[in-house]
Amino acid sequence: MDNLVSLAKRRGFIFQGSEIYGGMPGIYDYGHYGTLLKDNIRAAWLKHMIQLRDDVYGLDSAIFMHPTTWVASGHVGNFDDPQIDCRNCKNRMRADHILESFGINADKAPIEVINAELDKLRAAKKLKCTNCGSSDLTPARKFSLMVKSNLGSPTDALTEENVVYLRPETCGGIYLQYKNTLDSLHPHLPFGIAQVGKAFRNEISARQFIFRTREFEQMELQYFLKKEDVEKTYEYWKNTRFEWYVAHGISRESLRFYKHEKLAHYASQAWDIEYNFKSLEGFKEVEGIHARGDWDLSQHSKFSGVDLSYFDEETKQRFIPHIVETSAGLNRLVLMFLDHAYTEDEVNGEKRVFLKLPFALAPVKAAIFPLLKNKPVLVAKAREIYEMLREKFMVEFDDNGNIGKRYRRQDEIGTPYCITVDFDTIEKDAGVTVRNRDTGVQERVKIEELVGRLK
Amino acid sequence: MDNLVSLAKRRGFIFQGSEIYGGMPGIYDYGHYGTLLKDNIRAAWLKHMIQLRDDVYGLDSAIFMHPTTWVASGHVGNFDDPQIDCRNCKNRMRADHILESFGINADKAPIEVINAELDKLRAAKKLKCTNCGSSDLTPARKFSLMVKSNLGSPTDALTEENVVYLRPETCGGIYLQYKNTLDSLHPHLPFGIAQVGKAFRNEISARQFIFRTREFEQMELQYFLKKEDVEKTYEYWKNTRFEWYVAHGISRESLRFYKHEKLAHYASQAWDIEYNFKSLEGFKEVEGIHARGDWDLSQHSKFSGVDLSYFDEETKQRFIPHIVETSAGLNRLVLMFLDHAYTEDEVNGEKRVFLKLPFALAPVKAAIFPLLKNKPVLVAKAREIYEMLREKFMVEFDDNGNIGKRYRRQDEIGTPYCITVDFDTIEKDAGVTVRNRDTGVQERVKIEELVGRLK
Numbered sequence: 001m002d003n004l005v006s007l008a009k010r011r012g013f014i015f016q017g018s019e020i021y022g023g024m025p026g027i028y029d030y031g032h033y034g035t036l037l038k039d040n041i042r043a044a045w046l047k048h049m050i051q052l053r054d055d056v057y058g059l060d061s062a063i064f065m066h067p068t069t070w071v072a073s074g075h076v077g078n079f080d081d082p083q084i085d086c087r088n089c090k091n092r093m094r095a096d097h098i099l100e101s102f103g104i105n106a107d108k109a110p111i112e113v114i115n116a117e118l119d120k121l122r123a124a125k126k127l128k129c130t131n132c133g134s135s136d137l138t139p140a141r142k143f144s145l146m147v148k149s150n151l152g153s154p155t156d157a158l159t160e161e162n163v164v165y166l167r168p169e170t171c172g173g174i175y176l177q178y179k180n181t182l183d184s185l186h187p188h189l190p191f192g193i194a195q196v197g198k199a200f201r202n203e204i205s206a207r208q209f210i211f212r213t214r215e216f217e218q219m220e221l222q223y224f225l226k227k228e229d230v231e232k233t234y235e236y237w238k239n240t241r242f243e244w245y246v247a248h249g250i251s252r253e254s255l256r257f258y259k260h261e262k263l264a265h266y267a268s269q270a271w272d273i274e275y276n277f278k279s280l281e282g283f284k285e286v287e288g289i290h291a292r293g294d295w296d297l298s299q300h301s302k303f304s305g306v307d308l309s310y311f312d313e314e315t316k317q318r319f320i321p322h323i324v325e326t327s328a329g330l331n332r333l334v335l336m337f338l339d340h341a342y343t344e345d346e347v348n349g350e351k352r353v354f355l356k357l358p359f360a361l362a363p364v365k366a367a368i369f370p371l372l373k374n375k376p377v378l379v380a381k382a383r384e385i386y387e388m389l390r391e392k393f394m395v396e397f398d399d400n401g402n403i404g405k406r407y408r409r410q411d412e413i414g415t416p417y418c419i420t421v422d423f424d425t426i427e428k429d430a431g432v433t434v435r436n437r438d439t440g441v442q443e444r445v446k447i448e449e450l451v452g453r454l455k
Numbered sequence: 456m457d458n459l460v461s462l463a464k465r466r467g468f469i470f471q472g473s474e475i476y477g478g479m480p481g482i483y484d485y486g487h488y489g490t491l492l493k494d495n496i497r498a499a500w501l502k503h504m505i506q507l508r509d510d511v512y513g514l515d516s517a518i519f520m521h522p523t524t525w526v527a528s529g530h531v532g533n534f535d536d537p538q539i540d541c542r543n544c545k546n547r548m549r550a551d552h553i554l555e556s557f558g559i560n561a562d563k564a565p566i567e568v569i570n571a572e573l574d575k576l577r578a579a580k581k582l583k584c585t586n587c588g589s590s591d592l593t594p595a596r597k598f599s600l601m602v603k604s605n606l607g608s609p610t611d612a613l614t615e616e617n618v619v620y621l622r623p624e625t626c627g628g629i630y631l632q633y634k635n636t637l638d639s640l641h642p643h644l645p646f647g648i649a650q651v652g653k654a655f656r657n658e659i660s661a662r663q664f665i666f667r668t669r670e671f672e673q674m675e676l677q678y679f680l681k682k683e684d685v686e687k688t689y690e691y692w693k694n695t696r697f698e699w700y701v702a703h704g705i706s707r708e709s710l711r712f713y714k715h716e717k718l719a720h721y722a723s724q725a726w727d728i729e730y731n732f733k734s735l736e737g738f739k740e741v742e743g744i745h746a747r748g749d750w751d752l753s754q755h756s757k758f759s760g761v762d763l764s765y766f767d768e769e770t771k772q773r774f775i776p777h778i779v780e781t782s783a784g785l786n787r788l789v790l791m792f793l794d795h796a797y798t799e800d801e802v803n804g805e806k807r808v809f810l811k812l813p814f815a816l817a818p819v820k821a822a823i824f825p826l827l828k829n830k831p832v833l834v835a836k837a838r839e840i841y842e843m844l845r846e847k848f849m850v851e852f853d854d855n856g857n858i859g860k861r862y863r864r865q866d867e868i869g870t871p872y873c874i875t876v877d878f879d880t881i882e883k884d885a886g887v888t889v890r891n892r893d894t895g896v897q898e899r900v901k902i903e904e905l906v907g908r909l910k
Contacts, residue, residue, distance in 0.1 A: 012512075012639035018631055020759040021521035024619075025607060029516035029632050031639060035650075036513060039501075046494075051849050054841075057467075058491060061484035062670050063653065066476035085609075092609065148613055149604040149621065151657060151669055152480060154540075154547065158603055158613040164479075166604065176473055177484050184467035184486060195490075198518065198653070202606060214606055215517050304475040386509075394506050 001279040004335075004342055005209055007353065011412050013037065013338070014210060026206025026214035028331070033413050036363035036394060038217075038334050042196050044360055045219045045328070048244055049194040056192040056221065057185055061173025063198055064151055069172050070165050072303035073296070075146060079168060082106075082114045083143035083204045088134035094204050095140035102126070108262065114140045147200040147214075166200040171325060173197070174222045175296045179308055189310060189321055190225035190233065196330065208280060210331045217330035224310075224321040227294070234269055234291050234324050241287055241326050242273055249358035250275065250340055256283060266295035279339045286336050287328035294320040337361060341414060347440055355414030356438055364415045365393040365454060369406055371422040373399040382421040385432065385447060393454060411437060417454065419445075456734040459790075459797055460664055462808065466867050468492065468793070469665060481661025481669035483786070488868050491818035491849060493672075493789050497651050499815055500674045500783070503699055504649040511647040511676065512640055516628025518653055519606055524627050525620050527758035528751070530601060534623060537561075537569045538598035538659045543589035549659050550595035557581070563717065569595045602655040602669075621655040626780060628652070629677045630751045634763055644765060644776055645680035645688065651785065663735060665786045672785035679765070679776040682749070689724055689746050689779050696742055696781050697728055704813035705730065705795055711738060721750030734794045741791055742783040749775040792816060796869060802895055810869030811893055819870045820848040820909060824861055826877040828854040837876040840887065840902060848909060866892060872909065874900075 008014040013034035017027030030038055050058050070076045082095035095114050099106040102121060106114050118140060121127040128135050146165045153162035167173065174193045181193055196219045206214050225233055238257070245255055253276075260270035269291040274283040297320045301308040309318045341355040359365065368386040370378035379399060386397040396415070398406050403420065410418050416437050424430040431446040434453070445453055463469040468489035472482030485493055505513050525531045537550035550569050554561040557576060561569050573595060576582040583590050601620045608617035622628065629648045636648055651674045661669050680688055693712070700710055708731075715725035724746040729738040752775045756763040764773045796810040814820065823841040825833035834854060841852040851870070853861050858875065865873050871892050879885040886901040889908070900908055 009635070010639060012636065015632055015635045017517045017519065018521035018524065020631055020634060020755065020761040020763075021523050024517070024519055024521055027517045027519050027607075029514065029628060029635075031514060031632065031636060032512035035515040038515065039513075051845055054852055057487035059484065059486060060490040060493065062472045062479070062482045064472065064479060064482050064670055066473035066479055068476050069473065090609075147604055147606045149602055150613075151602045151621075151655060152482075153657070158605075158615060158618065160613060163613065166606075173484060176475055177470055177486065179475060180464070180470045180484075181467065181486060184465060200606060202608070215519055300475065306475040308475075390506055397509055 001209065004279050004338055007342070007412060008034065008338065026203055026212075028210050028213060033363040034334065037337065037357070037361060038330060040361045040363070041333050041337065042219065042330060044248060046194070046196065049192075049221055055187070055190065056194050057181060057187070059174055059177055059181070059193050059195040060197065061170070061177055061195065063167050064164055065167055065172055065176060067164055068303055069176060069300070070146065072299040073172060075168055079146055080142040080144045081204050082111055082140040084118070084140045085138045086129035086132060086134055087136040087138065089129060089132040091129050091131035092204050093130055098127070098130070111140055111142055143202070143204055145201040145203065147202050168201050169199050169220070169327075170195055170197045170218045171220045171222055171296070171327070174220070175300050178224070178297060179306065182310070189312070190223060190229060192221050192223035194221045210335050211280060211284065213331060219328045219330050221326045223324045225324065227322050230268065230291055230322050230324060234289070237324055237326055238271055238289050241289060245273065245275075248361065250336070254340065258283070258285070266293040267291060268293060275336045277336065277339050278342070279335070286332050287326060290325045290327070292323040292325055294322050296323055297321065352408070352411060354411035354437060357414035359416050362414045362416055363394065364396050364410070364413060366417040366419055367396045367398055367406065367410045367415050368419045369403060369421065370399050371403065371420055377426055378421050378423070381425060385419065385421065385450065389450065389454070392451060407435065419450070456664065459734050459793055462797070462867060463489065463793065481658055483665050483668060488818040489789065492792065492812070492816060493785060495816045495818070496788050496792065497674070497785060499703060501649070501651065504647075504676055510642070510645065511649050512636060512642070514629055514632055514636070514648050514650040515652065516625070516632055516650060518622050519619055520622055520627055520631060522619055523758055524631060524755070525601065527754040528627060529754075530623060534601055535597040535599045536659050537566055537595040539573070539595045540593045541584035541587060541589055542591040542593065544584060544587040546584050546586035547659050548585055553582070553585070566595055566597055598657070598659055600656040600658065602657050623656050624654050624675070624782075625650055625652045625673045626675045626677055626751070626782070629675070630755050633679070633752060634761065637765070644767070645678060645684060647676050647678035649676045665790050666735060666739065668786060674783045674785050676781045678779045680779065682777050685723065685746055685777050685779060689744070692779055692781055693726055693744050696744060700728065700730070703816065705791070709795065713738070713740070721748040722746060723748060730791045732791065732794050733797070734790070741787050742781060745780045745782070747778040747780055749777050751778055752776065807863065807866060809866035809892060812869035814871050817869045817871050818849065819851050819865070819868060821872040821874055822851045822853055822861065822865045822870050823874045824858060824876065825854050826858065826875055832881055833876050833878070836880060840874065840876065840905065844905065844909070847906060862890065874905070
């Protein structure tokens with residue numbers, strides 16, 4: 001993890017939010033290469049979900065929704081974590097995480113149960129602050145993950161009465177626009193609505209770099225279908241999403257499914273796709289696939305008074321569709337792809353770090369160099385090739401330092417190809433050398449073939 | 456405007472936020488085609504700013520920043536609008552907008568000046584609620600545009616003490632990551648940092664559809680340079696940004712510059728690019744170009760205690776760079792492109808509505824139809840072409856209703872080309888017909904030439 005965080009900062013992928021003001025815990029900013037990488041992952045997901053299918057529609061719903069949304073969904077009053085504080089150093093901890101470290105599973109347990117377990121540890125003098133080691137800890141209490149704001153409030157003071165929430169997940173917006181989607185696009189079941197967007201949770205302790213943050217991006221699909229199709233369609237999406245990771249370069253061995261045994265009362269199945277993070281030393285969730293029944297649309301129909309049923313013209317039946325959901329964390333996927341791509345090897349006896357990112361996700365597809373900076377004829381030709389390629393690809397021109405230094409920089413940002421213009425390019429019309437990031441192998445390629453070869 | 460709002464809803468471009476719960480004022484959701492259109496505008500801006508240049512870097516900084524950011528920038532305590540309320544119908548109004556309707560310019564005027572002007576109108580019995588006509592209005596008072604939240608707060612109650620703001624503009628994140636950008640990418644002046652992201656303002660009255668909303672997206676460039684280069688670079692960006700609109704299909708006649716006479720004390724120039732909205736009946740700002748001096752970096756340097764100076768290796772001088780900013784509203788541009796594209800004409804004696812969007816921005820690039828739905832050979836061939844094209848473009852397959860109805864639907868979502876497979880396609884290997892959205896002209900094109908022709 002230290003290597004990854006250091007590379008991410010040094011090469012302009014990811015910075016601590018508001019670093020010059022001492023930072024904001026759980027908030028990260030994406031630098032030039034991080035922005036390009038994140039945008040490429042987002043684009044790959046959207047292409048897979050929308051462009052390459054004809055049964056899924058896009059949506060970009062707002063972060064702010066009517067407060068009743070979160071009453072209907074059960075978030076208000078229920079979406080919380082058990083928090084304990086250290087009276088000595090003010091460290092805040094998740095009580096369930098502490099219990100877990102003693103082998104006690106307290107996931108979603110009532111606060112009374114958690115406090116009873118904590119009391120046992122306290123009596124055994126085992127309960128200590130994870131930061132300072134003090135045993136002067138508060139009892140556990142519920143802490144709401146819902147972030148509150150005064151947007152649209154008639155006064156600019158903060159009052160609980162006028163609170164609106166920042167969405168804790170993006171799928172709510174899909175349920176609320178399900179009817180407008182039906183009425184404008186007239187789809188037939190089964191169909192899906194997919195969106196990428198920000199969500200916010202007041203995590204008690206936001207750690208592990210960009211794995212769990214207070215401001216984050218989700219990529220969610222809600223797939224609407226008939227109840228009798230849920231079982232086979234659930235399997236379909238479970239496998240389709242797993243294969244998406246493999247198709248984007250993640251090795252099968254570093255992925256696995258995890259089946260949730262404890263389910264919400266309305267859910268019939270819930271599996272996670274887990275990736276074996278080298279940086280987090282183990283398998284962690286990157287995506288959840290959930291069979292949610294007709295709970296969401298039923299609840300919003302009940303709380304809004306708006307009929308959210310679907311009329312099946314074939315069977316002449318009217319019913320609330322069921323939902324299969326796939327939900328991935330975009331920032332978590334950035335971490336996963338960086339984690340998987342991070343490679344160290346040796347070239348000519350020298351240690352080298354490179355990011356083995358697939359072409360589609362790499363921030364920069366190719367870098368173009370003149371062999372020597374001080375030969376105008378080489379520089380001019382390299383610029384000409386660079387300007388031709390940048391119409392089609394994200395590419396870079398670099399004439400700083402020597403070739404070895406330029407290679408190292410491009411390796412560290414994961415550029416698959418480095419293209420060098422040398423004297424043979426000019427004098428013998430012998431094309432350019434194209435160096436492969438992963439193998440280091442160089443080959444000569446004609447200039448007019450470059451676009452096709454990169455594609 | 457009514458036609459545009461109705462088309463936007465009916466065809467799945469833009470919906471009122473949380474509509475089933477009665478709506479959220481100033482909040483809009485983007486449906487399938489609206490999401491695609493907005494994403495295409497965003498991508499066109501990013502390509503123009505980043506991919507086609509080698510002096511501008513991307514950034515995606517968080518919505519949440521350290522609260523001191525907004526003290527340094529002058530937003531806390533100063534970023535407000537004068538609000539008056541109707542005691543009869545609870546309507547909230549911008550006092551400066553009311554004065555403006557009487558020809559009185561109160562832009563950024565002190566609250567005492569505004570109340571003095573309002574009192575004159577009141578005495579003349581001219582001051583009335585814009586909604587119900589009542590003259591029982593409150594005096595004007597300052598209302599902060601800054602949206603507050605409790606993200607990261609140690610308690611889940613709302614207290615002013617632990618307030619963090621949602622950013623009211625995206626550029627703050629650029630200033631805060633200026634140093635990390637310098638340290639990781641080592642650029643030389645002049646260089647820029649560009650980002651697209653959400654911002655939030657507690658607008659007193661959010662009206663005019665998506666023109667002014669409480670949650671919105673900005674596309675901002677901060678271009679860092681030496682003081683002596685400001686004048687010529689300012690002109691360069693002013694013209695470059697104007698020509699971007701023309702290159703993306705906006706007619707020159709519907710664009711103009713507006714020069715701000717009242718400037719912030721640190722600014723040397725501020726011009727807007729205005730577009731003549733048919734839907735808003737006049738020229739309105741779509742982008743601002745501002746010469747901001749060294750104010751922003753100086754303030755953040757002062758408040759953070761971190762040196763934000765630049766060392767010029769040529770002249771061996773150390774100084775705080777100046778900034779030229781270009782700032783556009785993405786949602787406003789969606790409205791502009793829809794407004795400009797909205798066209799009514801007559802085809803064969805029938806009224807037709809179509810969106811004359813440029814190819815790069817159109818949500819769907821082509822629609823593929825079998826001439827008849829009940830001829831499997833036509834359907835199969837049309838699907839085959841659709842599946843070939845969707846690898847490269849956002850395209851649609853449609854076999855609903857008759858061809859005329861399909862054309863009307865594609866016209867209304869702005870699809871430039873409709874491709875029809877008929878019996879000649881199959882029996883005579885005679886290619887397909889390609890219909891041009893704007894002219895209605897059809898021509899036969901060979902299937903193997905389709906990709907090239909669309910490109």
